[in-house]
Amino acid sequence: MSTSSYIARPTPNGYTGIYVHFDGGPSSKLPLLLAAYEHHFGQDLAAMTRHLVDDVAIGWEELGSDLLDGAPPEIVAALTCGEHWPSSTLDNLVTPDGSPPTRMTVTETTAAEQDLEWVYVLRPEGIEVIPAQRFSSGPLIAWGTDPRTNFTDPAAWSRVAPSTTASPRSPGPAAPNASRTAARR
Known part of the structure; x- marks a missing residue:
């Protein structure tokens, strides 16, 4: 089972974002x-937002390890955990009536009526994590x-401090997500 989410950009009244199917x-x-x-984006938030939110036709099936290109090997x-997989978009969707699929977006006013669990708003100061509740x-x-x-x-989150003043709370690699691993096989 997947955990649905959205990656979003801030707007004057809230946010607007695009659907991500796996590992939300x-x-x-x-x-x-x-x-x-x-x-990967060299701290260029505009380029990151363009790639993840604006340049996607329908939505993301999965964000992959290709987004880690340029990161140190230990990261x-x-x-x-040594796995590699590409990001993939939802390009092969078929609608029940045969019409072309539409872009899968969310805003602060439509989020409650959609079946999703998390919204990640890419703000200049960091990522705002908005839960379904x-x-x-x-x-x-x-x-x-x-x-x-x-x-x-x-x-336990309360405006997590930058790594220059804080260390990871849990050393070592995280376990790979079983649903993502199974979906790629």
């Missing part, structure tokens, strides 16, 4: 997004946060 929980999305921002190993706001994870931080307990 914070324990997989936050490390990948933090490392991608730092290493890649900690986040992927409340689609208006959530904790902010600073961009400088070590991607190896343990993000399995959202209740």
